[in-house]
Amino acid sequence: MSGSFRFGVFRPDDLLVLEFEFHNVDLADDGRAVVPHVDPGGAFAVVRFPPQAIAEEVWDGPVARPPIRTALSGPTRLVFRLPTTGAPIPLTVEGLLDWKTWEPALSAAALPRGTEPGETSPELVPPDDLETAIEFPHRLQLSPDALGQWRTLHGTTDVEDVHQLWSAVLCTQNSDGSTSPGADVRALADRTGPTPFISSLTEDERHEIVQLSSNFRIELPPAAGVSRYRPVPIKANRLELTALGANADLESEWEFPLLPPEELQGSGIEPLGLRQYQHVATLGRDHFVRTVRLGFLCGTGHRAVLVKTVERLPDGIEVVGQAPGGGALFSSKGYLLRKLEVVVQEPVINYGPLAKAYAYEGREFPLSSIRLTTTSAVIYPWAEGDGPFWLLDLERNLLRFNATGTDLVGSALDFTLPLMFVPYDWIDHHRTIAAVFHNQDPGMVATIGFSGRHLAVAPPGDRPGSTVLKVDTIRYDIEQPPHTADPAPDFPMNAAGAPRSYIPRFLPRVASITASIPAVDDLLGTGTVSELVPDPDYLKQGFDNAGNPAQTFVRMRDELPIALPSQRGGGLASPAQNAKALSRTLGPVSSPEQLQQGKLDLSAFKDTKFLGTIRLLDLLPADLPFDGSAAAAAAPPSQAELDNPQFKVNPPRLTSRRIPAATGAAPTVESRFIWKPTLLPEYDFGFLKIGMQQADLLLDATTLLTQEGEGGAVVIGRLRNIELTFAEALSAVFGTLSFRAEAGRKMEVGAKDVKIAFAGPLEFVNALQSILPSDGFDDPPFLTVDSQGVVAGYTLGVPSIGVGIFSIQNIALTAALSIPFTDRPAGVRFAVCERHKPFLLTVSLFGGGGFFAAGVSANGLEQVEASLEFGGNISLNLGVASGGVSVMAGIYFGLTGTSVTLTGYLRCGGYLDVLGLISISLEFYLAFTFRKKDPGSEVWGQASLTVSVKIAFISKSISLSVERRFAGSGGDPTFAQSVRPSDWVGYLQAFA
Numbered sequence: 001m002s003g004s005f006r007f008g009v010f011r012p013d014d015l016l017v018l019e020f021e022f023h024n025v026d027l028a029d030d031g032r033a034v035v036p037h038v039d040p041g042g043a044f045a046v047v048r049f050p051p052q053a054i055a056e057e058v059w060d061g062p063v064a065r066p067p068i069r070t071a072l073s074g075p076t077r078l079v080f081r082l083p084t085t086g087a088p089i090p091l092t093v094e095g096l097l098d099w100k101t102w103e104p105a106l107s108a109a110a111l112p113r114g115t116e117p118g119e120t121s122p123e124l125v126p127p128d129d130l131e132t133a134i135e136f137p138h139r140l141q142l143s144p145d146a147l148g149q150w151r152t153l154h155g156t157t158d159v160e161d162v163h164q165l166w167s168a169v170l171c172t173q174n175s176d177g178s179t180s181p182g183a184d185v186r187a188l189a190d191r192t193g194p195t196p197f198i199s200s201l202t203e204d205e206r207h208e209i210v211q212l213s214s215n216f217r218i219e220l221p222p223a224a225g226v227s228r229y230r231p232v233p234i235k236a237n238r239l240e241l242t243a244l245g246a247n248a249d250l251e252s253e254w255e256f257p258l259l260p261p262e263e264l265q266g267s268g269i270e271p272l273g274l275r276q277y278q279h280v281a282t283l284g285r286d287h288f289v290r291t292v293r294l295g296f297l298c299g300t301g302h303r304a305v306l307v308k309t310v311e312r313l314p315d316g317i318e319v320v321g322q323a324p325g326g327g328a329l330f331s332s333k334g335y336l337l338r339k340l341e342v343v344v345q346e347p348v349i350n351y352g353p354l355a356k357a358y359a360y361e362g363r364e365f366p367l368s369s370i371r372l373t374t375t376s377a378v379i380y381p382w383a384e385g386d387g388p389f390w391l392l393d394l395e396r397n398l399l400r401f402n403a404t405g406t407d408l409v410g411s412a413l414d415f416t417l418p419l420m421f422v423p424y425d426w427i428d429h430h431r432t433i434a435a436v437f438h439n440q441d442p443g444m445v446a447t448i449g450f451s452g453r454h455l456a457v458a459p460p461g462d463r464p465g466s467t468v469l470k471v472d473t474i475r476y477d478i479e480q481p482p483h484t485a486d487p488a489p490d491f492p493m494n495a496a497g498a499p500r501s502y503i504p505r506f507l508p509r510v511a512s513i514t515a516s517i518p519a520v521d522d523l524l525g526t527g528t529v530s531e532l533v534p535d536p537d538y539l540k541q542g543f544d545n546a547g548n549p550a551q552t553f554v555r556m557r558d559e560l561p562i563a564l565p566s567q568r569g570g571g572l573a574s575p576a577q578n579a580k581a582l583s584r585t586l587g588p589v590s591s592p593e594q595l596q597q598g599k600l601d602l603s604a605f606k607d608t609k610f611l612g613t614i615r616l617l618d619l620l621p622a623d624l625p626f627d628g629s630a631a632a633a634a635a636p637p638s639q640a641e642l643d644n645p646q647f648k649v650n651p652p653r654l655t656s657r658r659i660p661a662a663t664g665a666a667p668t669v670e671s672r673f674i675w676k677p678t679l680l681p682e683y684d685f686g687f688l689k690i691g692m693q694q695a696d697l698l699l700d701a702t703t704l705l706t707q708e709g710e711g712g713a714v715v716i717g718r719l720r721n722i723e724l725t726f727a728e729a730l731s732a733v734f735g736t737l738s739f740r741a742e743a744g745r746k747m748e749v750g751a752k753d754v755k756i757a758f759a760g761p762l763e764f765v766n767a768l769q770s771i772l773p774s775d776g777f778d779d780p781p782f783l784t785v786d787s788q789g790v791v792a793g794y795t796l797g798v799p800s801i802g803v804g805i806f807s808i809q810n811i812a813l814t815a816a817l818s819i820p821f822t823d824r825p826a827g828v829r830f831a832v833c834e835r836h837k838p839f840l841l842t843v844s845l846f847g848g849g850g851f852f853a854a855g856v857s858a859n860g861l862e863q864v865e866a867s868l869e870f871g872g873n874i875s876l877n878l879g880v881a882s883g884g885v886s887v888m889a890g891i892y893f894g895l896t897g898t899s900v901t902l903t904g905y906l907r908c909g910g911y912l913d914v915l916g917l918i919s920i921s922l923e924f925y926l927a928f929t930f931r932k933k934d935p936g937s938e939v940w941g942q943a944s945l946t947v948s949v950k951i952a953f954i955s956k957s958i959s960l961s962v963e964r965r966f967a968g969s970g971g972d973p974t975f976a977q978s979v980r981p982s983d984w985v986g987y988l989q990a991f992a
Contacts, residue, residue: 003024003025004021004022004023004024004025005020005021005022005025005027005034006019006020006021006022007019007020008020009093009096011093011166013163014153014163014164014165014166015165015166015242015243015244016093016166016243017049017050017243018047018048018049018096019047019048020045020046020047020048020096021045021046021047021048022034022043022044022045022046022082023043023044023045023046023130024036024037024039024041024042024043024044025037025043025082028088031091032090032091032092033088033089033090033091033095034088034089034091035086035087035088035089036082036083036084036086036089038084038085038086042081042082042084043081043082043084044079044080044081044082044105044130045079045080045082045089045102046077046078046079046080046129046130047077047078047079047080048075048076048077049075049076049077049078049168049241049243050075050076050243050244050245051072051073051074051075051076051135051245051284052073052076052134052135052136052241052242052245052246052284053072053073053135053136053137053138053245053246053281053284054070054071054072054073054138054245054284054285055070055071055072055073055137055138055139055195055199055200056068056069056070056199056200056285056286056336057069057070057197057198057199057336058197058198058199058200058310058336058337058338059335059336059337059338060198060337060338060380060381063315063335063337066333068335069196069197071138071195071199072138073135073136073137073138073139073284074135074139074191075135076133076134076135076136076241076246077132077133077134078099078104078132078134078150078168078241079104079105079106079130079131079132080099080102080103080104080105081102081103081104081105082102082103083101083102083103093154094154097152097153097154098152098154099149099150099152099168100149104132104144104146104148105130105131105132106127106131106132106143106144106145106146107122107125107127107128107131107132107133107143107188108122108123109122109123109124109125109186109188109214109215109216110132110143110144110145110146110186110188110214111145111186111216112145112146112147112184113145113184113232113233115216115230116230117216117217117218117228117229117230117231118216118228121216121217121228122216122217123217124188124210124211124214124215124216124217125188125189126141126188126189127141127143127188127189131143132144133188133189134185134239134241134246135191136239136246136248136281136284137200137201137248137279137281137286137289138195138199138200138201139190139191139192139193139195139203139206140187140189140190140191140201140206140209140210141187141188141189141190141191142185142186142187142188142234142236142239143185143186143188144170144183144184144185144236144239145183145184145185145186145233147172147173147183147184148170148171148172148173148183148184148185149170149171149172149173149179149183150168150169150170150171151168151169151170151171151179152166152167152168152169153166153167165242165243165244166242166243167240167241167242167247168240168241168242169181169238169239169240169241170182170183170185170236170239170240171183172184181237181238182235182236182237182238182239183236183239184233184234184235184236185233185234185236185239185250186213186214186231186233186234187206187209187210187213187214187234188210188214189210190203190206190207190209190210198338200279200286200289200310200336201289201291204425205274205277205291205293208272208273208274208425209234209252209274209277211231211270211272212231212232212252212254212256212272212274213231213232213233213234213252213254214231214233215229215231216228216230216231218231218269218270219269220257220259220269221259221263221267221269223263223500224257224259224263225257226257229256229257232252232253232254233252234250234251234252234277235250235251235252236248236249236250237249237250237251242283244283244284245281245282245283245284245285246281246283246284247281247282247283248279248280248281249279249280250277250278250279250280251276251277251278251279252276252277253275253276254272254274254275254276255275256271256272256273256274258294258424258503259271259503260495260498260500260503260505261427261428261430261481261495261503261505262495264427264428265428270425271424271425271427271428272424272425273293273294273295273423273424273425274291274292274293274294275292275293275294275305276290276291276292277290277291277292278290278291285312286310286312286336287311287312288309288310288311288312289308289309289310289311290307290308290309290310291307291308292305292306292307292308293305293306293308293423293424294345294423294424295421295422295423295424295426296421296422296424296427296503296504297342297344297372297401297419297420297421297422298388298419298420298421298422298433298437298478298504298506299419299420299437299446299476299477299478299506299507299508300349300370300372300417300419300508301349301502301504301506301507301508302344302345302346302347302349302370302372302419303344303345303346303503304342304343304344304345304346304421305342305343305345306340306341306342306343306421306423307340307341307342307343308338308339308340309338309339309340309341310336310337310338311336311337311339312334312335312336312337313334313335313337314332314333314334315332315333315334315335315337316332316333317330317331317332318330318331318332319331338381339378340378340379340380340381340382341376341377341378341379342376342377342379342391342399342421343375343376344372344374344375344376347371347372347373347375348369348370348371348372349369349370350368350369351365351367351368351369351370351507352368352369353499353502354497354498354499354502354507355497356494356497356498357493357494357495357497357498357502357507358479358493358494358497358507358509359479359490359491359492359493359494359539360491360539360540361542363458363534363538363539363542364479364491364509364510364534364539365476365507365508365509365510366407366408366455366456366457366458366510367405367406367407367408368406368407368408368410369405369406370403370404370405370406371403371404371405372401372402372403373401373402373403373404374401374402374403377391377393377399377401378393378394379391379392379393379394379399380392380393380394380395380396387422387423387426387429387432387436388420388421388422388423388426388429388432388433388436388437389420389421389436390418390419390420390421390436391418391419391420391421398418399418399419400416400417400418400449401416401417401418401419402414402416403415403416403417407455407456407457408456408457408458408459408460408467409456409459409460409464411454411455411456413450413453413454413455414453415448415449415450415451415453416448416449417446417447417448417449417476418446418447420433420436420437422504422506424503427503427504427505428505430480430481430483430486430505431483431484431485431486433478433480433506434478434480434486437477437478445475446475446476446477447473447474447475447476448473448474448475448476449472449473450471450472450473450474451472452470452471452472453470453471454468454469454470454471454518455468455469455471455515456468457469457471457510457513457553457554458538458543458553458554458584459543460584461543461584463584463585463655464659465518465669465670466584466585466587466655467553467582467584468518468669469513469515469516469517469518469532469554469582470515470516470517470518470521470527471513471514471515472514472515472516472529473513473514474510474512474513474514475510475511475512475513475514476508476509476510476511477491477508477509477510477511478506478507478508478509479491479492479493479506479507479508479509480492480493480505480506481493481494481495481505491509493505493506493507510533510534511533512531512532512533512557513531513532513533513554514529514530514531514532515529515530515532516528516529516530517530517560517582517587517588518669518671519587519588519655519671519672519673520560520562520588521671528560530556530557530558530560531556531557531558532554532555532556532557532582533554533555533557534553534554534555535548535552535553535554535555535581535582535592536555537550537552537592537596538551538552538553538554543584548596549595549596549598550581550583550585550586550589550592550595550596551583551584551585551586552581552582552583552584552589552592552595552596553582553583553584554581554582555580555581555582555592556579556580556581556582559578559579559580559590560578560579560580560588561577561578561579562577562578562579562588577590577652578590580592583595584655585653585655586651586652586653586655587652587653587655587673589651590651595651599623600623600650600651614688614690614825616677618683619679619680619683619690619692620677620678620679620680621678621680636672636674637649637674637676642676642698642700645694645696645720645721647676648676648677648678649674649675649676649677650676650677650678651675652673652674652675652677652699653672653673653674653675655671655672659704668704669704670702670703670704671702671703671704672700672701672702672703673699673700673701673702674698674699674700674701675697675698675699676696676697676698676699677697679692679695679696679697680692681693688724688725688857689724689725690722690723690724690725691722691723691724691725692721692722693721694720694721695719695720695721695722696718696719696720696721697718697719697720698716698717698718698719699716699717700715700716700717700718701713701714701715701716702714702715713741713742714740714741714742715739715740715741715742716738716739716740717738717739717740718736718737718738718739719734719736719737719738720734720735720736720737721734721735722734722737724828728759731757731759732754732755732828733753733754733755733757734751734752734753734754735751735752735753735754736751736752736753737751738751738752791816791818795812795813795814797811797812797813807841807842808839808840808841808842809839809840809841809842810833810839810840811832811833811839812832812833812834812837812839813831813832814829814830814831814832814833814834814853815828815829815830815831816828816829818857824857825857827855827856827857827862828855828856828857829853829854829855829856829863830853830854831851831852831853831854832851832852832853833850833851833852834851834853835851835853835865835867837851838850838851838867838869839851841868841869841870846870846871846872846887847870847871847872848868848869848870848871848890849869849870850866850867850868850869851865851866851867852865852866852867853865853866862896863894863895863896864893864894864895865893865894865895865896866892866893866894867890867891867892867893868890868891869888869889869890869891870888870889870890871886871887871888871889871907872886872887873885873886873887874886881912881913881914882912882913883910883911883912883913884910884911885908885909885910886907886908886909886910887906887907887908887909888905888906888907889904889905889906889907890904890905891903891904892904901929901930902929902930903927903928903929903930904927904928905925905926905927905928906924906925906926906927907923907924907925907926908923908924908925909921909922909923909924910922917951917952918950918951919948919949919950920947920948920949920950921947921948922945922946922947922948923945923946924943924944924945924946925942925943925944926941926942926943927941927942927943928940928941928942929941938965940963940964940965941963941964941965942961942962942963942964943961943962943963944959944960944961944962945959945960945961946958946959946960947959
């Protein structure tokens with residue numbers, strides 16, 4: 001009887017359960033042996049085992065109550081080629097288990113370790129029915145190579161009533177005929193098919209294990225250095241087959257060449273990112289499974305691995321019985337629990353060599369390198385098989401990596417940032433990577449947290465500190481090569497410009513920056529945070545003078561109001577603008593588009609005030625050119641340049657720069673606002689006319705700070721060669737009007753070469769011009785400084801003088817200059833004495849006193865106040881008669897704003913006495929007041945006459961008085977106010 005025979009072998013004592021299948025053999029006549037055919041086809045023995053693996057459900061968190069879902073693996077078979085000697089094989093347990101003399105029948109791909117691939121290398125195909133195939137773990141088919149040998153127990157090993165479990169152990173046959181524990185195996189196939197739960201290995205992992213350990217036909221591009229990939233087998237430290245499942249300890253490491261996506265596309269080469277595999281199981285049940293998968297962190301590009309560990313661990317403790325002698329017996333169920341960890345393999349990325357790979361030569365990212373100091377972290381498990389994913393912590397928040405970056409000036413900064421993991425085998429899926437990166441949960445934004453650190457976001461050139469921002473966060477995006485779904489992205493990564501060693505096809509770029517501007521903060525004492533975006537002119541042209549003459553490097557998402565207080569402008573002007581961009585040479589600028597065209601647009605300074613209330617924009621020419629090359633000068637203007645009336649600084653500059661310090665000292669950061677605009681020759685504001693033919697306005701505020709917070713501030717305001725004419729009544733010519741405030745020193749306010757002249761109704765005061773000192777405002781005798789402003793002036797006593805028929809004594813001359821810190825206008829007040837302390841006046845035979853004061857501001861004539869009072873007394877005695885006459889008169893004029901007051905009085909009296917018998921006295925008094933104010937005016941007057949006559953012992957006095965009030969057009973009484981209702985009724989009844 002010849003052909004094929006199939007039968008089972010069962011031994012309950014040690015659970016020997018095998019099925020034997022013989023091909024191309026004859027059965028001996030006695031039926032106790034099989035005899036292999038001696039022909040070219042050969043005879044085969046197929047030994048089939050029960051399933052060797054059980055796939056169990058893996059848990060990431062709390063475990064559900066049993067039963068746990070499982071899946072049984074397929075059968076395992078060992079195939080042997082029987083000896084061709086024709087010697088019979090006894091059909092006994094010992095004869096059937098003596099596999100030493102049997103030659104393993106293996107797949108062509110089951111080659112020994114170190115075999116070099118070549119043109120004749122076998123294709124990777126699943127083992128056929130007459131080739132060894134061990135399914136372990138679930139769905140993965142393994143095979144030893146030709147050096148593998150199986151050690152079996154022919155009989156049972158008794159230990160009293162206990163028998164050792166029968167097994168077949170894989171060993172390695174040495175050249176001397178001995179064996180060593182362990183052997184190499186190759187994964188030849190992955191039985192595909194859905195698994196309704198998460199198990200120890202994913203389908204992708206099983207597939208890559210097969211390719212990396214057994215595929216000799218993977219051709220590589222010439223740049224890889226080798227023509228074909230040499231697969232590395234799995235080291236089976238222990239592989240023992242039993243009727244209850246396999247006992248296994250497998251491990252392997254692979255180094256598949258890292259190929260850029262451009263070399264993968266269209267080549268048929270599959271990127272394989274699995275780097276390590278370790279598997280420990282007992283009786284077919286997994287105890288420990290570890291895989292290491294290579295990938296890259298998006299968007300920084302750091303190489304990292306994803307380490308997945310599946311381990312059987314106890315979950316919960318329960319009482320299962322009572323121990324002998326008392327006490328409880330405890331037990332715990334073990335479940336497969338999964339832990340995922342990301343491990344950084346390449347902590348440092350230098351972006352300098354990657355500049356050519358950026359769309360704009362790296363200008364879109366301000367860090368020259370990033371070192372990740374968080375090199376490993378446990379992450380929340382992701383949905384396996386979905387490719388790229390955001391790394392989350394165990395609370396499902398974005399995992400923030402601690403990092404240290406180096407900015408463009410070499411400063412190290414600590415920060416945190418979230419990252420996405422892109423497996424290497426997904427590296428050429430540009431569309432998927434972009435979709436995962438941008439389709440984030442609204443609460444999870446890709447931001448780099450700098451916590452207010454200073455960062456140079458652009459190269460400062462020869463202006464250290466000019467591009468530094470105080471950054472809170474940077475929202476970052478990625479650049480990628482164009483692909484079919486996005487053929488023309490705004491930021492197309494130039495893959496050809498990247499070194500071949502840089503595998504990721506994404507680069508970080510800045511989408512927006514949340515930061516404050518140190519120069520503004522230092523100068524204004526604020527900390528306004530704005531959202532900034534990279535300037536398109538800077539991205540395209542850098543700081544090229546032709547392409548970016550304004551040297552702007554960031555734009556404001558929303559306009560940033562910047563108002564320099566009057567205290568910082570020297571009281572002369574309060575610069576205010578709405579900044580739209582930041583320039584390396586100018587600081588905040590309001591019209592970057594105009595500047596790039598060589599035009600100076602100062603419309604943003606429409607709220608800037610001069611001398612409190614005057615719009616500074618009204619004093620500037622409508623069309624001012626912008627010289628970008630002059631503004632690009634590295635050194636700040638020298639004092640000689642600032643003193644030169646022809647030297648101008650347009651537009652205003654608010655910049656920061658780092659000043660090197662002496663050895664051992666901390667560097668100093670200088671924040672400086674400077675503006676020296678071109679002024680119109682003259683301007684007429686109505687009440688105020690300004691002559692500026694030779695005028696020169698300078699605003700210069702500097703703040704110095706060290707790293708220790710020490711420093712100081714100096715504020716300088718200077719206005720030279722300007723003439724102010726107030727209401728055609730008073731003109732003031734200032735040679736120099738200056739303001740200097742420095743921390744820790746007395747404030748210096750002064751004016752040199754001041755000349756005041758009166759005109760129109762005040763022209764008569766010019767007679768006093770000769771005694772008015774030209775330097776009266778320079779280093780003045782009195783100075784008042786408070787939160788409202790600065791008042792500087794003097795009071796000067798003047799000897800008696802004569803002016804025409806007047807003689808004036810006890811003159812006190814007062815002049816004061818007011819520079820406000822608020823929105824009040826600047827002004828000048830001139831006074832000859834004061835109301836409470838008038839001068840003495842003699843006019844011919846009459847005497848009296850008075851005062852005069854005039855206040856003029858940038859809004860016009862604000863106040864004029866004057867008073868003159870004089871009188872005389874004449875007595876005459878003729879013996880038989882005596883008498884006298886007295887006269888007193890006075891007038892007061894007051895103008896405050898639009899309200900005018902004029903008050904005067906005349907008092908006349910006389911008496912006559914004849915021989916003491918007859919006396920007559922008379923007194924006349926006249927007073928009037930004129931008041932004009934919006935919307936009307938009125939005149940009020942009162943006169944009285946009193947006559948007294950005394951004859952001997954008889955006297956009589958008579959008084960007459962009258963009062964009148966006249967109203968102007970705005971003050972006339974209405975009809976109802978003029979006629980009483982009863983009088984009007986009586987009038988109407990007279991016509992009834």
